[in-house]
Amino acid sequence: MSKIVVVGGGAAGMLASIIAARNGHQVVLFEKNEKLGKKLYITGKGRCNITNACDVEELFNNILTNKKFMYSSIYGFTNHDMMDMLSECGLKIKTERGNRVFPDSDKSSDVIAVLQKTMKKYGVEINLDTQVLKITSDEGRVTGVVVKKGKETLNVSADSVIVATGGVSYPTTGSTGDGHTFAKELGHNVTELLPGLVPFNTKEEWVKELQGLSLKNVEVSVFCDNKEIYNEFGEMLFTHFGVSGPVILSASSYIKSDMLKKKLTMTIDLKPAMSEEQLGQRVLRETEANVNKAWKNVIENFIPKKMVPVMLDKIGIPGDKKMNSITKEERMRIVAALKKLEITIVGLRGFNEAIITRGGVATKEINPTTMESKLVKGLYFAGEVLDVDAVTGGFNLQIAWSTAYAAGISVE
Numbered sequence: 001m002s003k004i005v006v007v008g009g010g011a012a013g014m015l016a017s018i019i020a021a022r023n024g025h026q027v028v029l030f031e032k033n034e035k036l037g038k039k040l041y042i043t044g045k046g047r048c049n050i051t052n053a054c055d056v057e058e059l060f061n062n063i064l065t066n067k068k069f070m071y072s073s074i075y076g077f078t079n080h081d082m083m084d085m086l087s088e089c090g091l092k093i094k095t096e097r098g099n100r101v102f103p104d105s106d107k108s109s110d111v112i113a114v115l116q117k118t119m120k121k122y123g124v125e126i127n128l129d130t131q132v133l134k135i136t137s138d139e140g141r142v143t144g145v146v147v148k149k150g151k152e153t154l155n156v157s158a159d160s161v162i163v164a165t166g167g168v169s170y171p172t173t174g175s176t177g178d179g180h181t182f183a184k185e186l187g188h189n190v191t192e193l194l195p196g197l198v199p200f201n202t203k204e205e206w207v208k209e210l211q212g213l214s215l216k217n218v219e220v221s222v223f224c225d226n227k228e229i230y231n232e233f234g235e236m237l238f239t240h241f242g243v244s245g246p247v248i249l250s251a252s253s254y255i256k257s258d259m260l261k262k263k264l265t266m267t268i269d270l271k272p273a274m275s276e277e278q279l280g281q282r283v284l285r286e287t288e289a290n291v292n293k294a295w296k297n298v299i300e301n302f303i304p305k306k307m308v309p310v311m312l313d314k315i316g317i318p319g320d321k322k323m324n325s326i327t328k329e330e331r332m333r334i335v336a337a338l339k340k341l342e343i344t345i346v347g348l349r350g351f352n353e354a355i356i357t358r359g360g361v362a363t364k365e366i367n368p369t370t371m372e373s374k375l376v377k378g379l380y381f382a383g384e385v386l387d388v389d390a391v392t393g394g395f396n397l398q399i400a401w402s403t404a405y406a407a408g409i410s411v412e
């Protein structure tokens, strides 16, 4: 039996502690917050999208950074293994649209409760309100941690330490990058940190005028220096700073840091089910059917009412102009605006609003099967602290579960 210290009581820390304790080790977990799983609590809008029930191979298509690094740990503990484990621990789960898995109760607190109950069952010692300040090592081997509880600072010895401190997004949940500091202090590289799954700040004033408007079934394309880097159908939202919503959050993960210095634009196709030609014919039909109507009344047949003033302005045809005097060139302008509504992206929102952190402890310095550092013996990393990230749909939590399992089962 070895003594294992787990740093962080989020998704990865809780699971890693269960697996190590179930394997017969003495496990001590330190969490700086007053309770476990503060970030887990707010996942999936309070419902917790635990994982994705897709085929295991499909998981890799949804991992954006360092997917190869994840092969071993995912095959070692798959999405289906996690679902089975939660069920065995007494959590009822359900699968929704897009294979997204949620607790049957729709309450993330039930996921936390079941993990906490299982930690107690295997005898994990849980220390709340306790911050790990430093990881100690000697001659390339971990020796323990220094913790702060209230005014007291203590040295705690350990045979192995699992760092599961998360990234730097939503720092109020406790993820403040401590694990990156520990990793650097112990000689590791930490790759550049960027907000991931985050809305865009945009330039045009008209975008902000549309705040609160949500567009369903549109096609969004993002371009860097006019080269397409992302294209997806789905839902998006206008806000007081720019654009958000599922398609935009996903698009943000494709914007690399060097691209932020280049020209970034996006286009919205408001009528993706029709080709330009088909839309042109539809506009012509509307023109012929409404000869005496003002153009500003006919445009409502194509777009949400809230968009009308903005689109009239962009297309540049006076709203009172009768349909029978709309020219062919004007019809082409209408089609172009509906198919390619262009917006300038001026940046990503910050870490406070980012669902995940892109970047983290360099995976080339970590053994992908065990999550042990290649530089310091007995030092393990799990979860978002690592340089791995995925799109939305339960895939980021699966990264936390699989890497936590690998670390928990491998510690000695």
Ligand SMILES: Cc1cc2nc3c(=O)[nH]c(=O)nc-3n(C[C@H](O)[C@H](O)[C@H](O)COP(=O)(O)OP(=O)(O)OC[C@H]3O[C@@H](n4cnc5c(N)ncnc54)[C@H](O)[C@@H]3O)c2cc1C
Pocket: 007, 008, 009, 010, 011, 012, 013, 030, 031, 032, 033, 036, 037, 038, 039, 040, 042, 043, 044, 045, 048, 049, 050, 051, 130, 131, 132, 133, 164, 165, 166, 167, 169, 170, 173, 174, 175, 176, 177, 178, 179, 354, 355, 356, 382, 383, 384, 385, 393, 394, 395, 396, 397, 398, 400
């Ligand atoms: C709003 C929001 C919604 C999300 N929804 C989903 C979703 O539905 N599905 C999904 O797959 N992913 C979702 N995610 C992402 C997911 O929450 C994270 O990927 C996941 O929580 C990472 O787990 P982790 O254990 O690595 O880190 P965290 O959950 O961040 O846990 C790290 C823990 O370590 C503690 N800690 C940090 N430093 C120290 C220290 N020095 N000493 C002691 N303790 C420390 C922190 O307090 C924290 O409790 C969401 C994220 C956000 C912000």
